[in-house]
Amino acid sequence: MGNRQMSSRWVMALGCALALLSAPAAPAGDAPKGAVVATQAAAREPTPKFDKAFLSDPKNIETGRKVWEMQCRHCHGSKAYPGKAPKLKPGQLEPDFIFDRVTNGFGKMPSWKAVFSYEQRKGVVAYIKSDDFWP
Ligand code: HEC
Numbered sequence: 001m002g003n004r005q006m007s008s009r010w011v012m013a014l015g016c017a018l019a020l021l022s023a024p025a026a027p028a029g030d031a032p033k034g035a036v037v038a039t040q041a042a043a044r045e046p047t048p049k050f051d052k053a054f055l056s057d058p059k060n061i062e063t064g065r066k067v068w069e070m071q072c073r074h075c076h077g078s079k080a081y082p083g084k085a086p087k088l089k090p091g092q093l094e095p096d097f098i099f100d101r102v103t104n105g106f107g108k109m110p111s112w113k114a115v116f117s118y119e120q121r122k123g124v125v126a127y128i129k130s131d132d133f134w135p
Pocket residue numbers: 067068071072073074075076084085086088089093097098101102106107108109110112124
């Protein structure tokens with residue numbers, strides 16, 4: 001009799017252990033952890049204001065030129081593999097639109113909010129809208 005009690009306790013213990021093991025681990029969410037953090041960071045961002053003073057400031061244009069050369073030219077540049085990304089037509093693009101695409105991505109255009117700071121993403125808008133822009 002004592003033996004049988006022992007074994008049923010074992011079965012219970014084993015059952016508990018199995019239940020624990022098979023409990024779903026923290027949901028392997030859709031977005032990677034970094035993306036959640038970045039979304040929160042972006043949520044805290046003020047809406048940028050692209051006035052003439054900002055867009056024409058050589059400091060901002062220079063910041064953006066570096067971003068462009070680092071991460072944009074290889075897809076959008078005039079020497080990029082054809083079909084990789086559309087050639088940008090700055091005259092037809094509103095600064096707010098560029099900032100949104102750069103920050104949030106769209107289709108095959110990656111989001112850069114986890115890569116580039118707010119200032120860098122604003123800078124690349126200034127660069128694309130500037131006369132210095134050289135794709
Ligand atoms: C991996 C290649 C790739 C890289 C790198 C990339 N883009 Fe793009 N980008 C795309 C593609 C593809 C689209 C078109 C997305 C669509 O409309 O479906 C696009 C669209 C855009 C658009 C919208 C253009 C329009 O006329 O609708 C802007 C603005 C833009 N990218 C800016 C940038 C900037 C600035 C960078 C650097 C921070 C960058 N992209 C880096 C692939 C890339």
